[in-house]
Amino acid sequence: MHNRQKVHTTEAQKAAAEREKEKKLQFYRQSINDVFNRRTRNEYDVLALKSSEGLLRANPDIVTLWNYRKDILLHLNPSKEIINDELYLTEKCLQVNPKSYSAWYHRNWVLDNIDSSADWNKELSLCTKYLKMDERNFHCWDYRQIVASKCQEPHENELQFTMEMIESNFSNYSAWHYRSKLFSAAGKDEESTKISELSLVESAAFTDPSDQSAWIYQRWLIGKLEPSKYIYKVSQIKNKIYLVLNKSLPNNYKIKGLGNNNWEQLDPKIWYTNVNNLDINSVEIIDETNQVIDGILMDNIRQDIFQLNISEQLRLVLNAQVDSLRQLLSMEPESKWALLTYVLLLHTLKLNNYIENCLKNIKLLKVIDTLRKNYYNDLESRYQIEYWIANNNNTDTVHLKGLGLTAFYHMHMFLFHKNIDLSDNNLSNSNLSHLKYLLMCKNLSLKNCQLINLNNFPALPSLEVLDLRENQIQETSCKELTKCESLKTIILDNNQIILQKTLHSITQFINIEIV
């Protein structure tokens, strides 16, 4: 039912179409009843096989007919000729509907289960032929992977094939996808691959800067260059030691230290253990071969947690790409994909003054790509918060005031901070539940954050003073605050009289300060 254009017709045409439909309907009912009757009579011969051909050629999606054919083929012990006819039928059906799941599967099934001398190499050529006709047919691409593994086609050849497809049209996202899989499967994650892929993708992207396929692939390559360190900080809160990570641990990694206690997970990026042996004052992360991946001393903070650790050669290649992007942007200043990639690269490499440059260009992205402006707002928030973390070693106070934040990224990194200032931001649509990580926070300012309610405000155990001035909070949502057991003072302004009254009525222990 896809791509069927509606045609406007006269009454006479309508009547003719009705008669045509009636004829087709009768043919369909007769044919399908004939097939079903044969099946009920357990007929498993060539005639039975013939009976469903016409129906399938008209509609290859009638799965039950393929099933009956499978039953027949299993009974028949068919000759090579019958098998070839069967494969030919699937080819014909795929011409009618190249996206027919059941026709693709039937072909695969016949080769797997019926054809004892299946020619998978021929099948691979057929895939090549089909993909040259319809370069984005994902059914065929997916089938090709099955076929390539059956005939043990070397990864090199398949990479070469994707290369040919990309060279004939850079915009072939399916081919880029297949490349990503081939590299992962071949375990080719080394730097030389990254470098050669980056240069391939650069020439593709520069040939047609408005085509997104190559840019998405490039974003992946850049994204793979993530900071290598895991641990941000380890510290004690009451009788527990908390470990704060920048990224989740792979399943086979272990945490070691502090007397090898059992570490439990609070969140993928936060682990904790009970205090028992404080003689050891460092924590390490070890991989499955017992190699130390990362380590940190108690109470130390790793300020360069977002720094990239790459070779000089790769850094040179990436710096050269930054220069090329600058050139491209000087010619086409509103090329969205070039601009976005430029921002991502600057942020990844953390070149001089990168934050000003990133923010300036994100602002431009919001204008030229308005459909996704909220995405850019959130991206900007993430960059701002990361920048603060990377440039502050103050372990008590967080200053994120007036940064235009729309999203809470990395809040778990503020687990140990006592004073957190988030005032003058735009958090109206964010989810306050992200504040749940602020276990040590005593003073929290959400002044002028355009909040309209306090839904999902978490039970913060240490929170004493909460500044809510200059927000339009619905009083019905403030019950959440009673879950904060240490809360002593809430600061409001003169325009929040109703909120003030409601808060008074639900708790006697909280002091309301009007400023």
Place this chain on the structure above:
Amino acid sequence: MLQKDVKLDNICKTWLLEKHIDFLKSFGKERNQYESNMMEFLRMSGMYWGLTALHLINNGQIPKEEEIFEYIKSCEHNNGGYSPAPGHDPHLLYTLSAVQIACLLNRESELPIEKIVQYVSSLQLKDGSFTGDKWGEIDTRYSFCALACLSLLGKLNEIDLAKSVEFIKSCQNFDGGFGSRPGAESHGGLIYCCVGALSIAGRLDIVDADTLGWWLAERQLPSGGLNGRPEKLPDVCYSWWVFSTLNILGRDHWIDKEQLKNFILASQDNEGGGFSDRPGDEPDPFHTLFGIAALSLMSYDKILPIDPTYCLPKTVINRLGLKPQTLSRP
């Protein structure tokens, strides 16, 4: 290269509620004999699409409830599976549709639950994947069917859930999306199936929400419509597959909802009601459900709220006590 998209100039965008109700009610009537017969190979799903859409815009009212339930019964098979129509073979796709319709009618307890559970769990393979029927086709669509079907019946513990999740994880791609099998390309529809299944399993931690959310946001074209893969035309059904996934991931604000609404409304059929894949094409129940369901996620008009994971009315999901996982906004 020109971007593939459609133009929406001079297309009527008024909401045609009454016409949609008429369109949906016309299925199963005499004048649709031809379509009904030619589409019988997927009729059970067709009924789920039509009835869910009707429920959402007709105040939860569905006519001929008894007849519908009788039809489901007529498609029941001894092995516990359901076929799309009598005479056809049972398949996981239609088993889910049958269970969904029964839930919509508040009659799921009258189904042979033990047998259905037996059928669905028999289709799970060692690696955690599911086949669509006994003939062995593996696809992540079937992982969703199995998890949705069993959880609707309160029997999710009857399969190896951890393995199911592991298989879905093995279908994850460089762009954060998912394909039909390990190695297969990301595709809006299959992403919905995988993220939906993970939402049911409570394992959205598998998903890289920022990477996938961005890729999904890039599916929106200047016309406001969403496509399912890069450099493809927009289609109303991706308004559901892509947009509901963004909802599950807490990233629905990363696209422009007003523009999406416009595109969906432009894909209505002004004459007989219903929605088509894109403006000017023939309408059908499939696109009608997914157009209306997407509008429901945007609280449009008085359309009843829909659950982004199950694609069933929220009232049904609440009645069953189900709480599919969703992520909060960043």
